[in-house]
Every structure is written in structure tokens, then in C-alpha cells.
Amino acid sequence: xxxxxxxxxxxxxxxxxxxxxxxxxxxxxxxxxxxxxxxxxxxxxxxxxxxxxxxxxxxxxxxxxxxxxxxxxxxxxxxxxxxxxxxxxxxxxxxxxxxxxxxxxxxxxxxxxxxxxxxxxxxxxxxxxxxxxxxxxxxxxxxxxxxxxxxxxxxxxxxxxxxxxxxxxxxxxxxxxxxxxxxxxxxxxxxxxxxxxxxxxxxxxxxxxxxxxxxxxxx
Amino acid sequence: xxxxxxxxxxxxxxxxxxxxxxxxxxxxxxxxxxxxxxxxxxxxxxxxxxxxxxxxxxxxxxxxxxxxxxxxxxxxxxxxxxxxxxxxxxxxxxxxxxxxxxxxxxxxxxxxxxxxxxxxxxxxxxxxxxxxxxxxxxxxxxxxxxxxxxxxxxxxxxxxxxxxxxxxxxxxxxxxxxxxxxxxxxxxxxxxxxxxxxxxxxxxxxxxxxxxxxxxxxx
DNA sequence: TATTATGTAGGTATAAATACCTATTTTTAA
DNA sequence: TTAAAAATAGGTATTTATACCTACATAATA
Numbered sequence: 001x002x003x004x005x006x007x008x009x010x011x012x013x014x015x016x017x018x019x020x021x022x023x024x025x026x027x028x029x030x031x032x033x034x035x036x037x038x039x040x041x042x043x044x045x046x047x048x049x050x051x052x053x054x055x056x057x058x059x060x061x062x063x064x065x066x067x068x069x070x071x072x073x074x075x076x077x078x079x080x081x082x083x084x085x086x087x088x089x090x091x092x093x094x095x096x097x098x099x100x101x102x103x104x105x106x107x108x109x110x111x112x113x114x115x116x117x118x119x120x121x122x123x124x125x126x127x128x129x130x131x132x133x134x135x136x137x138x139x140x141x142x143x144x145x146x147x148x149x150x151x152x153x154x155x156x157x158x159x160x161x162x163x164x165x166x167x168x169x170x171x172x173x174x175x176x177x178x179x180x181x182x183x184x185x186x187x188x189x190x191x192x193x194x195x196x197x198x199x200x201x202x203x204x205x206x207x208x209x210x211x212x213x214x215x216x217x218x219x
Numbered sequence: 220x221x222x223x224x225x226x227x228x229x230x231x232x233x234x235x236x237x238x239x240x241x242x243x244x245x246x247x248x249x250x251x252x253x254x255x256x257x258x259x260x261x262x263x264x265x266x267x268x269x270x271x272x273x274x275x276x277x278x279x280x281x282x283x284x285x286x287x288x289x290x291x292x293x294x295x296x297x298x299x300x301x302x303x304x305x306x307x308x309x310x311x312x313x314x315x316x317x318x319x320x321x322x323x324x325x326x327x328x329x330x331x332x333x334x335x336x337x338x339x340x341x342x343x344x345x346x347x348x349x350x351x352x353x354x355x356x357x358x359x360x361x362x363x364x365x366x367x368x369x370x371x372x373x374x375x376x377x378x379x380x381x382x383x384x385x386x387x388x389x390x391x392x393x394x395x396x397x398x399x400x401x402x403x404x405x406x407x408x409x410x411x412x413x414x415x416x417x418x419x420x421x422x423x424x425x426x427x428x429x430x431x432x433x434x435x436x437x438x
Numbered sequence: 439t440a441t442t443a444t445g446t447a448g449g450t451a452t453a454a455a456t457a458c459c460t461a462t463t464t465t466t467a468a
Numbered sequence: 469t470t471a472a473a474a475a476t477a478g479g480t481a482t483t484t485a486t487a488c489c490t491a492c493a494t495a496a497t498a
Contacts, residue, residue, distance in 0.1 A: 393453085395453095
């Protein structure tokens, strides 16, 4: 797959000339990569690419630009020229941006304060047809799962039977159907519902379902 | 923070001797790391650590072992000896396992077919107090967000008014309350409910709420 | 041993949702 | 401009959920 002596042409898009210059100087001794174009916003970058799409292998773009953000640029490029690789570089590390980058089908995401080694690794990987996502996003994903964990513990306020019934409620069974399934009276199911509503401070089953989903009850 | 010439002591836990031998031979020329103990399951590993916890810096463990899986081992180690680093190594790449590893507070996660460079990078990072998560998990996270994206588009099957009403349903308002809020009849709200039930193929409001949450309607 | 939590179940009522209808106005698109 | 989709609203009936009540058996616990 890999072409050993091929040089990859890079378009840099960032509204700070300092950043563009920094990345250029970082790559100046790397014969494998050549910065062949620059843009100060997404629209400018898109215009450059549209003029001669075959000339660019990689678009290295900042997130925050106007007009046309890095994410929007990525979406456009991937739609019009799927072969061009896009590496999104962000100043900050936010889950929302990572998600957007992934949904825009970016080939990579990294934070600006990454070292030269990380930069080169990212370029190697994506020109090789792979993806590169900065390790810095891990703590964010991590913290999301920590949240989930805490919420799991909240679920333990409910008894086993209540959790069993809750999961059937989420499966859209009525009290009667749940009773049949568990060989108990509909009335008993209704009692459990009422107790759960109280315990979870919910106005109706809808709140209960939200609570269940928040706490990872499979529906 | 980093101690330049320090040697780190590693405990290997895997129920396949082949894997243990493989990792050992991989590290044999790395003076920075020394495999000083081996275990064939989590319980055995935990016993070894408990006997002399100060002797081990890193636990490198497989996921699938019995008794005591790698995840459970990690949980225990982190609870009893938080200073010991845990790197979880898995044969397969599953989101569920990654999540569990994160929730067990593992310092790193990587797939078994990683190269020596990745292995060393992982060890460097975690002995340095950081975390290392294999790039291979990115496509999985990615695919999850792709799902979300598709579902976002699904929401557009609903009209604006329907989405407005759906979001109020998720907020646990009754048809009557929604009607008051939007200055329309309760009957109209009921019609919208019915249409949405049909459009979304739901048996009851509960299904509608699940649909809404899946599609990111804020409740 | 007495108390509390859990799971069970019945009665009676009301409130809310759902299933059918029909029908008018407005907006959108063909 | 004509047809289709969306938003509106009413009638009637049934089903489901919720709000109160009481009551009893069991298991865990103080």
C-alpha cells in the first residue's frame, strides 16, 4: 500500500500565521512532506483545493476559523474529494469537537501543543490510510465513562425486582404484560411502578425511562 | 517527575505462556523494564502483589482470565495499591472492554498485536504518570458517533411541530399541558402523538422517548 | 425480638394515553 | 393551480397509568 519515496503535498489552513509558520518550520527537513499551499480560513482553503484538487494529499486545518470552520471544511473536502486526507488540529481538547471531527469523517485529530514526533506520526498514519487521534482525548472519554459509573451506583437505590420491572417498562411492556411475564399480578407491578416513581422523583413513566437510560438500562 | 535511570519492575499476567514469553523477549533488551514476576490468572497476580506490593511498578495483564479477569484485577490493584500502574492488553478490540478498562481506572489499554514500538511507548507513558490507549480503539468510538449521525438524520422525518411536541413529551408534560404551552387543543397534541407513534414505529410514548433520547433531543 | 424493607395483591377512582372517526385551514410542492 | 402534507380540532370509546387505601408473608436487621 505504502509508496516508500513518495512526497505528500500538504495544504495548511489556520487563521494564525504564526501557527502556519510553526508547522512549516517543523516540516522543513522532512522530505516526505511538503507544504504547498496556505489558507487563512476554511473557505479560502476550499477554493484552493477546488481549483486543483489533484495537487493536495493532506489538508491540515485548525478548527476555529471563519468563514467555514475546520470541521465544515473537512465535511466539504470529504464529500467532494474523499481521497484527500484531513487532519484537524485544535487548540483545546473538547469532546464536542472530537465528536464533530469524527462525524465529519476526519482522518485525524490532534491538539496544537503536540510535539514534532506526534505530528509526524499523525501524518505517517493518515497518509498510510489509517487514522490518528491524539492521546489527549482519552481523559475526556475517560471522564465520560466515570460519569456513567457514578450513575450506575445511583441505580442501586432500586431493588432487584424494581430494576427487573424497570427494564421491562423500557421495553415498552404494559403493567399487565409485565405481570404475565413475571407471573405476578398487574397490581403488584403497579405498586412497584409507584414506588419507583417516588424513589426516582419522577412525575410519570417517562421520567422513569429517562432515568433508566441515563443509568444504562438496556431497552 | 521522571527518574532517568530508574528500572521499572513488571508483573505479567496472562493465561497463555506463549504471550508471556513473547512480551518477555520483547523487553529483554530494554534495560528500563524488567519482568520480575509472572502469573497465569488474576487471582495469582493479586496474591503475588499482595505478598510484596512495593516490588512492582507495572502490572501488564490480559483481559480474559479466570479466576479474576484482568479488569477485576485492575480494579483491585487500583483500590489497594493506587501507585501501581496497570496496562490492560486485549486480544480483541471491543468498546465494552475499553469502557470497563477505563472504569476500572486502568492506566492503559492496548491490543495484543501491537508492535514493539507501541508497547514501549505505552510503558513509557504510563510509568511517566500518563495514560496510553491504543489508537485501534478510535475506529470503534468513531463508529459509535457515525451511528449518532445517522440517527440525527432520522429525526428529520418528524416535522418541526412534531419535534417541538416530542421535546415537551420528554420533559414529562401531558398532552393537556403541552396544549396549554403551545396554545393549541389537547386533541391536536394527541393527533401529533399518534402521527409520531406511526412514523417512529413505536408502541407507546415510552418508545417515543427512547427515540428522542437516541436522537439527542434534550429532556 | 421487634422493626424495617421487600414483594405480594386487592378495591376504588381519576387522569392520561391511545384508537378509531371526521373535518377545516394553511402551507408546501408539483 | 391543483394536489399533497402539515397543523388544527372535535366526537366517542377503550386501555393504561396513577393515586389513594388496606393487607399479609418473608427476609434482613437492629
